[in-house]
Amino acid sequence: xxxxxxxxxxxxxxxxxxVVFAMSAKGINEVGSDEKLKQFLEIMQQFDPVNLGDxxxxxxxxxxxxxxxxxxxxxxxxxxxxxxxxxxxxxxxxLKEADLGxxxxxxxxxxxxxxxxxxxxxxxxxxETSLGVWGRTDRLPDEEIMRISTMCGHGxxxxxxxxxxxxxxxxxxxxxxxxxxxxxxxxxxxxFNPDRAEALLEEIICLWGVxxx
Numbered sequence: 001x002x003x004x005x006x007x008x009x010x011x012x013x014x015x016x017x018x019v020v021f022a023m024s025a026k027g028i029n030e031v032g033s034d035e036k037l038k039q040f041l042e043i044m045q046q047f048d049p050v051n052l053g054d055x056x057x058x059x060x061x062x063x064x065x066x067x068x069x070x071x072x073x074x075x076x077x078x079x080x081x082x083x084x085x086x087x088x089x090x091x092x093x094x095l096k097e098a099d100l101g102x103x104x105x106x107x108x109x110x111x112x113x114x115x116x117x118x119x120x121x122x123x124x125x126x127x128e129t130s131l132g133v134w135g136r137t138d139r140l141p142d143e144e145i146m147r148i149s150t151m152c153g154h155g156x157x158x159x160x161x162x163x164x165x166x167x168x169x170x171x172x173x174x175x176x177x178x179x180x181x182x183x184x185x186x187x188x189x190x191x192f193n194p195d196r197a198e199a200l201l202e203e204i205i206c207l208w209g210v211x212x213x
Contacts, residue, residue: 003153004107004191005130008146011109013200018088018116019107019191020044021079022100029101030074036100038072043098044080045069047091051081053190061184061194068190083195085116092120107191144204148197152187161186166204176201 004019022040024033037054044052045065053059055078057071072078082088088106095104106113110127117124133140140146141159149157165179174182180197 002105002107002128003189004105005128006150006153007107008143008150009200013147013196013203014109015112016083016085017108017193017196018082018085018113019079019193020082020088020091020095020104021077021107021189021191022102022104023077024074024102026075033074033102034072034076036102037074037076037078038069039098040095040100040102040104041065041069041072041078041080043094044078044091046094047080047082047087049080049087050083050193050195051184051190052079053188054078055189058188059184059190059192061181077189079190081191081193083193085112088116089119092116092122096120096122144200144207148183148200151192151197152189153191154187154189156186156188157183157192158186166201166208169201169205176205 007014007017022037024030041052051059052065052068054068054072054076056073056076057063057068060068080091082091106116114124145159145162148162149159151157161183165174165183168174169176169179176198179201180194183197184192184194
């Protein structure tokens with residue numbers, strides 16, 4: 001189960017939200033995989049990702065890209081987030097050419113990801129889906145809050161932090177872009193999409209009738 005499968009939203013606002021990540025397999029090809037994972041990050045950088053990260057080091061909103069790449073280890077899980085399908089296709093084609101020998105996973109709308117793989121000349125090995133959240137769903141926050149917080153698959157973007165950013169926008173303490181980038185910081189892995197967060201915050205402002213100072 002990938003931690004990137006839990007994103008919530010509509011097909012419309014989940015478009016242009018892709019996570020591409022790589023990892024080695026413990027006990028199989030882990031030893032010496034650090035250079036391969038570094039090369040993966042370098043390939044991601046070529047295609048202008050909106051976020052980049054390594055679960056061991058952090059994401060680009062808390063650490064420079066150069067530090068993330070330099071600190072890659074055998075046990076790293078490395079990520080690139082994209083807001084454009086053509087960039088994903090080109091990145092996947094480059095990864096196929098590089099033939100790094102590590103597992104590569106792409107998260108996004110299933111049909112869209114399949115098309116990206118097809119155009120990049122890649123045959124998907126396995127497909128995973130999330131069955132959603134079960135139980136006392138009445139205790140969850142508003143769907144609009146969940147759409148932002150679930151972009152961090154480990155739940156590090158707190159519901160109240162999202163509410164705080166909405167209030168900051170309302171009070172004129174932050175722009176929508178600044179709020180989106182602040183929300184990206186707690187997502188250690190770097191799978192949070194700040195561009196999508198910005199669009200979702202704009203949507204909340206319209207839906208909730210928030211008056212921006």
